[in-house]
Amino acid sequence: MLEVKGLSKRLPTGKTILNDISFRVDKGEFVALLGASGAGKSMTMRAIAGLTSVTAGEVVFSGESGKCYTTITASGKTSGKDLRRARRNIGVIFQGSNLVKRLPVLDNVMIGRLGRIHPLRSWLYGFTDQEASEAMAALERVGMAGFASRRTGSLSGGEVQRVAIARAIFQRPLLYLADEPVSSLDPKNAEAIMQLMQPLAREHPILGAFHQPGMVMHYCTRVIALHKGSIIYNGAPNLSAKQLDEIYCGQADRPEATQELTAAAES
Amino acid sequence: MTWSEFSFERYRRYLPAAAIFIVAVAASAYLSEVSLTDLRRGILKGLSLLTLFFPPDWSACKDMLQPALVTLVICLVATPIGAAFSIVFGLAAARNIAPEWLRLTARTVIAVERGLPEIVILLVLVAAFGLGPFAGVMALAIGSIGMLGKLLADAIEEIDPRVLDAVAAVGATPWQVIRHAVLPEVLPALVANSIFRFEVNVRASVLLGAVGAGGIGYELDAAINQLEYSRATMAVLMILLLVFLSERASDWVRSKVL
Numbered sequence: 001m002l003e004v005k006g007l008s009k010r011l012p013t014g015k016t017i018l019n020d021i022s023f024r025v026d027k028g029e030f031v032a033l034l035g036a037s038g039a040g041k042s043m044t045m046r047a048i049a050g051l052t053s054v055t056a057g058e059v060v061f062s063g064e065s066g067k068c069y070t071t072i073t074a075s076g077k078t079s080g081k082d083l084r085r086a087r088r089n090i091g092v093i094f095q096g097s098n099l100v101k102r103l104p105v106l107d108n109v110m111i112g113r114l115g116r117i118h119p120l121r122s123w124l125y126g127f128t129d130q131e132a133s134e135a136m137a138a139l140e141r142v143g144m145a146g147f148a149s150r151r152t153g154s155l156s157g158g159e160v161q162r163v164a165i166a167r168a169i170f171q172r173p174l175l176y177l178a179d180e181p182v183s184s185l186d187p188k189n190a191e192a193i194m195q196l197m198q199p200l201a202r203e204h205p206i207l208g209a210f211h212q213p214g215m216v217m218h219y220c221t222r223v224i225a226l227h228k229g230s231i232i233y234n235g236a237p238n239l240s241a242k243q244l245d246e247i248y249c250g251q252a253d254r255p256e257a258t259q260e261l262t263a264a265a266e267s
Numbered sequence: 268m269t270w271s272e273f274s275f276e277r278y279r280r281y282l283p284a285a286a287i288f289i290v291a292v293a294a295s296a297y298l299s300e301v302s303l304t305d306l307r308r309g310i311l312k313g314l315s316l317l318t319l320f321f322p323p324d325w326s327a328c329k330d331m332l333q334p335a336l337v338t339l340v341i342c343l344v345a346t347p348i349g350a351a352f353s354i355v356f357g358l359a360a361a362r363n364i365a366p367e368w369l370r371l372t373a374r375t376v377i378a379v380e381r382g383l384p385e386i387v388i389l390l391v392l393v394a395a396f397g398l399g400p401f402a403g404v405m406a407l408a409i410g411s412i413g414m415l416g417k418l419l420a421d422a423i424e425e426i427d428p429r430v431l432d433a434v435a436a437v438g439a440t441p442w443q444v445i446r447h448a449v450l451p452e453v454l455p456a457l458v459a460n461s462i463f464r465f466e467v468n469v470r471a472s473v474l475l476g477a478v479g480a481g482g483i484g485y486e487l488d489a490a491i492n493q494l495e496y497s498r499a500t501m502a503v504l505m506i507l508l509l510v511f512l513s514e515r516a517s518d519w520v521r522s523k524v525l
Contacts, residue, residue, distance in 0.1 A: 051436060092433065094429065097429065100447070100451055102451050102455065111448070115437050
């Protein structure tokens with residue numbers, strides 16, 4: 001369960017990036033963030049992962065054990081240790097270009113466990129055989145086991161994205177964040193990645209940012225739409241062409257448009 | 268543009284600069300006693316001297332092997348030491364790793380160090396450690412830190428910040444990010460640069476040898492001072508061989524790691 005409460009981010013220039021973002025993501029959900037570029041999708045993800053500072057707000061999440069973790073507290077101060085403890089329970093599926101290109105694929109997957117092993121051990125010794133075989137299992141799950149010893153920089157976009165997912169799986173998180181995981185892929189590869197993520201979401205919820213409404217409506221369980229840093233829609237993933245138009249073409253500036261969208265979501 | 272518009276008018280703005288440059292060169296030539304008669308005399312004298320350098324004294328080849336080895340050993344020790352320290356300086360001087368105050372300090376140290384020729388460092392070190400290969404090792408090691416540290420810092424700053432964010436996002440400590448993302452990305456470049464620096468060090472150590480670090484440079488200096496020119500030729504041949512071999516070795520290693 002992930003709970004985002006009143007997330008706001010304003011730049012010193014006065015520009016509002018995020019405006020009072022609140023939502024929940026529950027067990028078994030595959031939630032998509034939709035919105036035009038610059039609407040605040042990536043910034044919301046980065047804030048949840050504690051990779052950017054915010055002006056106000058709170059992020060809390062917990063797993064089945066009920067233990068709560070937070071990357072952004074109401075007071076705004078998270079110690080480095082608490083932040084790392086929270087982060088190790090969030091599996092971030094970045095765009096594939098964020099892997100360490102000179103490392104072999106398997107090493108990139110094992111990086112997912114860094115938050116759980118002692119820093120000294122990871123410096124001097126690296127990973128155990130047990131961890132390596134678990135990482136292999138994660139690679140197998142995404143169909144990349146045969147690439148384990150290849151240099152990551154030599155893989156194609158779709159392959160790299162699968163490795164990024166394997167890293168997140170191997171991390172054993174309580175929830176997944178996926179920042180535009182299929183944006184740089186061709187339609188066939190994008191479809192394959194969505195098919196990989198759908199069953200993952202049943203184990204631990206996924207919150208992802210997407211630019212492909214068609215795919216989102218097919219695979220996701222809920223849509224949250226952002227426009228200029230505010231939530232304008234939060235509901236079922238069956239949006240009409242008119243609703244999509246309002247999300248992407250900026251008509252949501254009209255207050256009644258937001259109301260229409262929300263009413264449509266509730267019905 | 269038509270030809271009627273083309274004129275030397277447009278070059279007029281360069282005239283003052285050209286005049287200053289020509290005056291400066293002429294004045295410098297006068298002050299440094301450049302003279303064509305001296306040039307002619309020097310060339311003739313040099314040519315007649317040149318016959319003294321040939322043929323090389325092949326029998327001295329045996330004597331040269333040990334000093335050549337000393338030179339090689341000096342570089343073999345100095346380069347890895349310099350490379351190891353350059354990792355510390357490289358990390359400290361990288362914008363995306365180090366805090367601002369540390370970065371500025373490290374960048375300043377590197378810049379000062381790069382400004383000093385090895386020979387100046389050696390002269391200072393000889394005063395402290397005395398003549399001999401050890402002072403040479405120290406001078407070359409310190410000299411290597413500047414270049415390798417700067418190149419490494421630049422390489423680190425070029426790493427995609429999203430790669431480092433992604434590793435931090437799994438809950439890794441900053442030191443773990445360095446160990447598992449920064450170093451793997453830049454170590455091949457460091458190895459390649461170090462090998463290149465080894466090559467540079469071989470050349471530099473010849474000069475340092477003449478000043479007091481020992482090795483083949485000292486042999487060359489001694490032979491010329493004792494007017495044993497054919498022996499000096501042998502030393503030069505040995506140096507050429509040394510530089511050639513280190514160049515081949517460095518090319519080969521670089522083709523493997525990069």
